[in-house]
Amino acid sequence: MFQSDGFRALERQECLRLxxxxxxxxxxxxxxxxxxxxxxxxxxxxxxxxLLCTSRDSDLARxxxxxVVAFEAxxxxxxxxxxxxxxxxxxxxxxxxxxxxxxxxxxxxDSWMPMRDGVFVRIEAGMVSGRELTGASVHGTA
Amino acid sequence: MFQSDGFRALERQECLRLxxxxxxxxxxxxxxxxxxxxxxxxxxxxxxxxLLCTSRDSDLARxxxxxVVAFEAxxxxxxxxxxxxxxxxxxxxxxxxxxxxxxxxxxxxDSWMPMRDGVFVRIEAGMVSGRELTGASVHGTA
Numbered sequence: 001m002f003q004s005d006g007f008r009a010l011e012r013q014e015c016l017r018l019x020x021x022x023x024x025x026x027x028x029x030x031x032x033x034x035x036x037x038x039x040x041x042x043x044x045x046x047x048x049x050x051l052l053c054t055s056r057d058s059d060l061a062r063x064x065x066x067x068v069v070a071f072e073a074x075x076x077x078x079x080x081x082x083x084x085x086x087x088x089x090x091x092x093x094x095x096x097x098x099x100x101x102x103x104x105x106x107x108x109x110d111s112w113m114p115m116r117d118g119v120f121v122r123i124e125a126g127m128v129s130g131r132e133l134t135g136a137s138v139h140g141t142a
Numbered sequence: 143m144f145q146s147d148g149f150r151a152l153e154r155q156e157c158l159r160l161x162x163x164x165x166x167x168x169x170x171x172x173x174x175x176x177x178x179x180x181x182x183x184x185x186x187x188x189x190x191x192x193l194l195c196t197s198r199d200s201d202l203a204r205x206x207x208x209x210v211v212a213f214e215a216x217x218x219x220x221x222x223x224x225x226x227x228x229x230x231x232x233x234x235x236x237x238x239x240x241x242x243x244x245x246x247x248x249x250x251x252d253s254w255m256p257m258r259d260g261v262f263v264r265i266e267a268g269m270v271s272g273r274e275l276t277g278a279s280v281h282g283t284a
Contacts, residue, residue, distance in 0.1 A: 023220035028170050028177040035170040035212040037179065039227045041220075070177040078165035078183075085181045 010130035015086040018130065020044050022073035022086075027052065027060065027123075029069045029092075036063070042071070043109040048125040050088055051108045056117040064092040064121065071123050076133070083133050090126030094119050152272035157228040160272065162186050164215035164228075169194065169202065169265075171211045171234075178205070184213070185251040192230055192265040193246065195253040203261060206234040213265050218275070225275050232268030236261050 010018070019025070025042045028035070038060060043051050050071045054060050069092045076083030095101055104120045111118060152160070161167070167184045170177070180202060185193050192213045196202050211234045218225030237243055246262045253260060 024216075024218045024225075026168065026179065026214065026216075028179045030177065034210060034231055035172065035177070037168065037170045037212055037214045037229060039214075039216045039218060039225075041223075068176060070179050072168065072179040072181075074166075074168075074181045076166045076181060081183075083166075083181075087179060089176055 007131045007133045010084070010086070010132055012128045015088075015128045015130035016044065016048050016125070018075075018084055019050075019073050019086045019088070022075065025050065025071050025073040027064065027069055027071055027092075029060075029064050029067065031059070031063050041109050041111060043107075045108075045122065048128075049090070050123040050125065051104065052121040052123070053109050053111040053115075053118055054121060055115040056094075056119045058115075061094055061119060061121060065094045067092055068126075069123060081133065084130060086128070086130035088123060088125050088128050090124035092121055092123045094121050149273045149275045152226070152228070152274055154270045157230075157270045157272035158186065158190050158267070160217075160226055161192075161215050161228045161230070164217065167192065167213050167215040169206065169211055169213055169234075171202075171206050171209065173201070173205050183251050183253060185249075187250070187264065190267040190270075191232070192267065193250045194263045194265070195251050195257075195260055196263060197257040198236075198259040198261045200257075203236055203263060206263065207236045209234055210268075211265060223275065226272060228270070228272035230265060230267050230270050232266035234263055234265045236263050 024039050026037050026039050028037050040052050045051050071088045074083060074085035108120055166181050169180050169182055182194050187193050213230045216227035250262055
């Protein structure tokens with residue numbers, strides 16, 4: 001008998017609620033034709049878009065400005081084989097509007113690394129998906 | 143004066159040592175032309191390749207068999223703004239050799255989700271990179 005998968009898909013709002021709690025997320029993108037991933041500090045804006053802070057001339061800013069990327073966060077408890085993961089997929093763009101930049105200086109994320117010429121990058125919450133791994137799974141009869 | 147970046151690049155062996163301790167990693171790949179990322183249980187083989195366990199007919203196996211992917215793990219302490227991240231980039235392949243499969247049933251990773259027709263996927267440690275974020279950074283004079 002087919003066993004259950006041991007996870008449940010999460011609704012958009014549940015995904016965003018969990019994402020808002022995560023202390024770090026990971027930007028997933030393409031760099032020099034290869035898959036690339038970078039852990040970053042972030043925050044969620046009021047419209048649920050993901051906000052990052054990076055140097056204007058960083059590899060990251062140049063690689064993702066105007067491009068669809070994925071942004072992932074998770075929390076796992078290996079000993080219980082339980083946890084959750086959320087992925088936001090959407091277009092990234094450097095915030096260029098001066099008023100918006102000023103607003104984000106007050107309300108947006110810090111960068112964990114010191115920088116000159118910091119800019120904010122917004123990732124639209126185009127697609128939001130998530131799953132919760134439950135520790136216990138239902139086993140079918142052999 | 144230009145500030146230090148607050149991180150140091152890690153040597154290959156240091157990367158692999160840290161990776162071996164991580165309870166979970168993330169496969170970074172392309173799915174339906176979009177960046178995709180999936181947290182998975184894993185182990186390192188004796189040659190430092192990354193081993194995953196998944197269903198033979200899973201989305202993951204079909205998406206990454208024969209393709210270059212990235213595999214990432216990290217550990218961050220948000221309160222101290224410190225931590226590390228490691229990325230292995232290399233070709234993934236489903237393990238098809240029966241003797242190798244048997245060996246990995248004894249020594250390889252478990253899957254966190256129950257499955258039928260489990261297979262192992264090996265990601266070659268082609269490129270290994272990592273960085274350590276140090277909590278304190280050197281500030282230049284204004």
